[in-house]
Amino acid sequence: MSASAHNLVLLGAPGSGKGTQSKRLVKTYGIPQISMGDILRQKRSEASTLGKQLDDIMRSGALVPDEVVIDIINDRLQQSDTDGGFILDGFPRTVGQADALDHLLERIGKPITSVVFLDVDETALLDRLTNRRVCENCGHEYNLKFAPPETSGVCDQCGGNLIQRADDNEETIRERQSVFREKTSPLIEYYTRKKTLVRISGDSSLDEVFDLIQKTIG
Numbered sequence: 364m365s366a367s368a369h370n371l372v373l374l375g376a377p378g379s380g381k382g383t384q385s386k387r388l389v390k391t392y393g394i395p396q397i398s399m400g401d402i403l404r405q406k407r408s409e410a411s412t413l414g415k416q417l418d419d420i421m422r423s424g425a426l427v428p429d430e431v432v433i434d435i436i437n438d439r440l441q442q443s444d445t446d447g448g449f450i451l452d453g454f455p456r457t458v459g460q461a462d463a464l465d466h467l468l469e470r471i472g473k474p475i476t477s478v479v480f481l482d483v484d485e486t487a488l489l490d491r492l493t494n495r496r497v498c499e500n501c502g503h504e505y506n507l508k509f510a511p512p513e514t515s516g517v518c519d520q521c522g523g524n525l526i527q528r529a530d531d532n533e534e535t536i537r538e539r540q541s542v543f544r545e546k547t548s549p550l551i552e553y554y555t556r557k558k559t560l561v562r563i564s565g566d567s568s569l570d571e572v573f574d575l576i577q578k579t580i581g
């Protein structure tokens with residue numbers, strides 16, 4: 364690990380901007396984004412028993428079992444592209460995952476440098492998520508209200524088709540929010556105790572939030 368490595372965890376409710384801010388961090392710091400949601404969506408699309416199980420779980424808004432995601436992160440963080448830093452987006456989401464991550468990172472000598480908690484008002488999140496559209500080709504995200512594409516249904520970046528995620532409907536969003544409150548929010552206290560948590564208000568513009576993140580992580 365280089366002295367200035369950024370080994371980051373982005374923590375926040377669904378729709379708080381973890382993915383968007385991670386992509387900016389990738390560009391600025393040249394370190395990989397490890398999005399557990401993206402990895403699971405990829406595995407879900409494979410025609411396997413695991414793929415089918417993941418599809419059922421993710422459609423409902425519940426969490427995938429700890430053992431599955433811990434195995435994935437174990438493999439991913441031992442790849443050499445994470446030696447100079449990494450951004451964990453959407454992992455950990457339970458105290459069990461956080462404990463497993465701590466043990467792994469201690470073993471491989473890549474300790475977390477900051478846990479960035481994007482704190483956003485829950486009512487704003489429902490609006491953000493129901494209006495979210497994603498390019499099925501390049502993954503670029505739009506918001507029909509706040510950041511719409513130039514041509515309806517078409518990605519500005521690559522011309523791909525814009526789709527709505529299967530779990531971005533109101534009923535599933537409410538379930539994902541309740542899962543966050545119950546299973547993930549204890550991590551705020553967990554990382555506060557370890558003195559690695561920085562709380563950033565995620566209610567401002569994308570640029571302002573990114574500036575704040577950069578200032579806090581150095």
Ligand code: AMP
Pocket residue numbers: 377399400401403420421424425426427428432452453454455456457460530539
């Ligand atoms: P995301 O793209 O981060 O909103 O994640 C989409 C879905 O993937 C979640 O609602 C969960 O079903 C699953 N998922 C993502 N990350 C995790 C995790 N760390 N632990 C368990 N399930 C996860």
